[in-house]
Amino acid sequence: xxxxxxxxxxxSSGIGYAAAHGLRNRGxxxxxxxxxxxxxDRLIAEGFDSPLLDYTDxxxxxxxxxxxxxxxxxxxxxxxxNGAHGTPGAVEDLPTDALRAIFESNFFGWHELTxxxxxxxxxxxxxxxxxxxxxxxxxxxxxxxxxxxxxFALEGLTDTxxxxxxxxxxxxxxxxxxxxxxxxxxxxxxxFERWIKWxxxxxxxxxxxxxxxxxxxxxxPDAFELPPEAVVRKLIHALESPRPRPxxxxxxPTYISGILRRILPTRALDWVLAR
Numbered sequence: 001x002x003x004x005x006x007x008x009x010x011x012s013s014g015i016g017y018a019a020a021h022g023l024r025n026r027g028x029x030x031x032x033x034x035x036x037x038x039x040x041d042r043l044i045a046e047g048f049d050s051p052l053l054d055y056t057d058x059x060x061x062x063x064x065x066x067x068x069x070x071x072x073x074x075x076x077x078x079x080x081x082n083g084a085h086g087t088p089g090a091v092e093d094l095p096t097d098a099l100r101a102i103f104e105s106n107f108f109g110w111h112e113l114t115x116x117x118x119x120x121x122x123x124x125x126x127x128x129x130x131x132x133x134x135x136x137x138x139x140x141x142x143x144x145x146x147x148x149x150x151x152f153a154l155e156g157l158t159d160t161x162x163x164x165x166x167x168x169x170x171x172x173x174x175x176x177x178x179x180x181x182x183x184x185x186x187x188x189x190x191x192f193e194r195w196i197k198w199x200x201x202x203x204x205x206x207x208x209x210x211x212x213x214x215x216x217x218x219x220x221p222d223a224f225e226l227p228p229e230a231v232v233r234k235l236i237h238a239l240e241s242p243r244p245r246p247x248x249x250x251x252x253p254t255y256i257s258g259i260l261r262r263i264l265p266t267r268a269l270d271w272v273l274a275r
Contacts, residue, residue, distance in 0.1 A: 055109025
C-alpha cells in the first residue's frame with residue numbers, strides 16, 4: 001500500500017484514531033482530519049497530515065480537501081467518513097433544531113465531502129469511499145432517536161450510491177460497528193445538555209433512573225464491546241481487498257441484529273430492542 005492515500009475524519013479518538021495509526025503502519029499516507037485544531041496539532045506532532053475538517057462548516061470541508069489534493073498532486077485513493085456524535089433523549093423531547101444540528105454533522109457534511117471527492121476519483125479512474133455506519137443503522141434503540149435517524153439515512157443514501165456507481169470503478173462500502181470502545185457517550189453529554197429539557201419532560205423519572213445514569217456514570221465496557229481495532233481490521237479489508245464487500249458487520253450485537261431484523265415480526269423485534 002506504499003503511496004496509497006486516504007482522507008479520514010473523526011480522528012481525534014476512538015475508531016478514527018485507531019484507523020489512522022493502523023493504516024499508516026500498513027504504508028498508507030493518512031490525512032487524519034479532526035474538528036478541533038488542538039486535536040489536529042496533537043496528530044501533527046505524531047507525524048500525521050491532519051487537516052481541520054468540521055462537517056458542519058462547508059468552507060472547512062472544501063478547504064481540508066483542497067489541502068489534501070495539493071499534497072497528493074490532485075489524487076486520492078480513499079475516503080473514510082467517520083466523524084459523528086450522538087444527541088441522547090426521547091424523540092418527543094428532541095427539538096427539531098436538534099435534529100437539524102445532528103444531521104449537519106452526521107449526514108449532510110458526509111454527503112458534501114463525498115460529492116466533492118467523487119469528481120477526483122472519476123478523473124483518476126479509481127477510488128473507494130467507506131462510510132462508518134452503525135448497528136443503529138440496522139435497528140433502533142430507545143433514547144437514541146436522533147442518532148438512529150442519521151444512520152438510517154446514511155444507510156439509504158449509501159446503498160443508493162453503491163447501486164448508482166456500479167458503472168464506475170469507484171467502490172462504495174458500509175461498515176456497521178456495534179459497541180466499540182470510544183468517547184461517543186462522553187462526547188454526547190454537551191449535546192444532551194444543550195437540547196434536552198429533561199426536568200420538564202413527562203419522562204423525567206426515566207431520565208433520572210436510566211438515561212442520565214448511563215450518560216454520567218462510568219460502568220465499564222458494554223456487553224460484547226470490542227476495541228476500535230476490530231473496526232480497523234474490517235476497514236483494511238474494505239480498502240485493500242480486490243473485491244470488497246458492500247457492508248461489514250463488527251461485533252456480535254451487529255450480527256445478531258442483522259439476523260433478527262430479517263426473521264422477526266416487527267412487534268417481536270420491538271420487544272427485544274426495548275429490553
